[in-house]
Amino acid sequence: MSTAVRNDDSGLRAAPKGGSGLRKQSKADASRERVLEAAAKTFSERGYAGTTMRDIARAADLQAGSLYYHYPSKELLIEAVIDKGIHNITNAVVNTIATLPPSTSYADRVRAAIQAHLHALLTYSAFASASRHLLAQVPVEVRRKHVLRREAYEEFWLGLLQSSQAAGETRDGVDLRLARTFILGGLNSALDWYRPEGKSIEELADQFAMMVEGGILIDRPD
Amino acid sequence: MSTAVRNDDSGLRAAPKGGSGLRKQSKADASRERVLEAAAKTFSERGYAGTTMRDIARAADLQAGSLYYHYPSKELLIEAVIDKGIHNITNAVVNTIATLPPSTSYADRVRAAIQAHLHALLTYSAFASASRHLLAQVPVEVRRKHVLRREAYEEFWLGLLQSSQAAGETRDGVDLRLARTFILGGLNSALDWYRPEGKSIEELADQFAMMVEGGILIDRPD
DNA sequence: GTCTATATTTTGATAGAC
DNA sequence: GTCTATCAAAATATAGAC
Numbered sequence: 001m002s003t004a005v006r007n008d009d010s011g012l013r014a015a016p017k018g019g020s021g022l023r024k025q026s027k028a029d030a031s032r033e034r035v036l037e038a039a040a041k042t043f044s045e046r047g048y049a050g051t052t053m054r055d056i057a058r059a060a061d062l063q064a065g066s067l068y069y070h071y072p073s074k075e076l077l078i079e080a081v082i083d084k085g086i087h088n089i090t091n092a093v094v095n096t097i098a099t100l101p102p103s104t105s106y107a108d109r110v111r112a113a114i115q116a117h118l119h120a121l122l123t124y125s126a127f128a129s130a131s132r133h134l135l136a137q138v139p140v141e142v143r144r145k146h147v148l149r150r151e152a153y154e155e156f157w158l159g160l161l162q163s164s165q166a167a168g169e170t171r172d173g174v175d176l177r178l179a180r181t182f183i184l185g186g187l188n189s190a191l192d193w194y195r196p197e198g199k200s201i202e203e204l205a206d207q208f209a210m211m212v213e214g215g216i217l218i219d220r221p222d
Numbered sequence: 223m224s225t226a227v228r229n230d231d232s233g234l235r236a237a238p239k240g241g242s243g244l245r246k247q248s249k250a251d252a253s254r255e256r257v258l259e260a261a262a263k264t265f266s267e268r269g270y271a272g273t274t275m276r277d278i279a280r281a282a283d284l285q286a287g288s289l290y291y292h293y294p295s296k297e298l299l300i301e302a303v304i305d306k307g308i309h310n311i312t313n314a315v316v317n318t319i320a321t322l323p324p325s326t327s328y329a330d331r332v333r334a335a336i337q338a339h340l341h342a343l344l345t346y347s348a349f350a351s352a353s354r355h356l357l358a359q360v361p362v363e364v365r366r367k368h369v370l371r372r373e374a375y376e377e378f379w380l381g382l383l384q385s386s387q388a389a390g391e392t393r394d395g396v397d398l399r400l401a402r403t404f405i406l407g408g409l410n411s412a413l414d415w416y417r418p419e420g421k422s423i424e425e426l427a428d429q430f431a432m433m434v435e436g437g438i439l440i441d442r443p444d
Numbered sequence: 445g446t447c448t449a450t451a452t453t454t455t456g457a458t459a460g461a462c
Numbered sequence: 463g464t465c466t467a468t469c470a471a472a473a474t475a476t477a478g479a480c
Contacts (some may be wrong), residue, residue, distance in 0.1 A: 456471085460465100
């Protein structure tokens with residue numbers, strides 16, 4: 001019953017300093033990564049202004065001053081976090097859909113998208129949470145850029161639903177834009193209540209897909 | 223098609239200072255109210271730590287020092303905002319359901335609850351937004367109390383769905399707790415994208431009810 | 445790369461005049 | 463009730479030793 005295609009790709013890999021194309025993954029990169037993870041966790045828990053550079057430093061096992069070797073300011077740090085939060089999900093979903101066999105029904109495509117979205121959301125939950133809840137609190141320029149990226153992702157979902165409609169697989173009378181926000185809103189709410197001790201992400205996805213199909217897609221004969 | 227029962231009640235009316243039961247609604251109360259509105263708006267836009275007392279004062283047309291005549295601290299101010307945000311919605315929904323004729327079907331009850339929830343959410347959106355997005359950023363004691371209130375509200379919804387199930391009006395195989403979070407997550411997401419220029423709240427509610435019924439409740443003959 | 449100062453600015457809150 | 467200072471604490475970011 002579950003459609004288990006998936007494809008992670010965080011995007012955003014820092015280029016090596018040198019100039020030639022050779023990868024030189026080393027200590028600095030590892031620290032930078034640790035700082036970013038610490039920032040995501042702390043920002044998502046306390047908000048943008050509520051998080052101090054000292055908080056992040058403590059979570060990354062560093063002193064506050066040392067953060068500035070890796071990121072030049074608090075603003076660019078939250079930007080990197082939000083960026084990754086959006087990319088994680090977008091890449092996972094887009095890649096998953098791209099990998100499906102061309103003959104896949106739209107109901108199954110939507111099901112796979114739900115699966116991929118939920119999986120990325122809950123696997124990188126600190127990044128996802130930051131990019132969902134903190135956009136409003138962030139400096140305007142950062143916000144503007146990422147609102148556009150989010151809209152692009154939402155547009156991808158709309159396309160999915162529109163194709164589904166064109167194929168006669170959606171229920172009559174449903175406003176596809178509203179259906180899209182309803183679906184994404186329901187999925188994203190998992191950030192607020194999901195606990196790994198409970199149902200697995202796959203079970204969650206199956207349940208959600210079932211509700212979405214029954215409500216938005218026409219019942220189809222098994 | 224729309225179930226237009228509704229019942230607003232903000233709760234939270236400050237008692238008059240005097241001691242006897244006589245209402246003395248006057249200048250202080252008006253200012254206090256203005257401060258609360260300003261706080262809700264500013265907190266919801268910039269987060270808890272991101273909002274300064276000076277920001278709130280400006281939005282309320284006062285000087286920063288003057289706020290402390292009405293509220294003793296920033297912490298009690300956000301608490302009042304969050305409190306009102308939760309009460310607005312809970313009261314609206316509970317009162318709406320209580321007012322329905324006993325013979326009302328569960329599908330219609332859910333539809334009325336969706337209508338009332340959406341209406342309260344979007345009418346007092348600054349308060350609702352603060353109590354939804356800022357809980358994590360608020361001092362622990364405030365948070366603990368309001369998490370309980372939110373859970374009580376969610377429990378009310380679960381009861382609604384369970385009664386529906388007992389009456390044979392829900393679709394087989396659906397996990398009611400998940401259905402509840404999915405519904406509320408989808409509805410609450412309207413905070414992020416609803417614009418008064420577009421569809422009316424009633425139209426929105428009808429669309430959402432239709433999706434929920436088709437997905438979660440058994441299709442019923444018209 | 446990471447540390448230990450430290451400057452500069454901003455914040456929540458108070459005091460006292462009106 | 464609201465204003466104008468002002469205090470004390472905390473924050474971002476920088477400088478320079480190691």
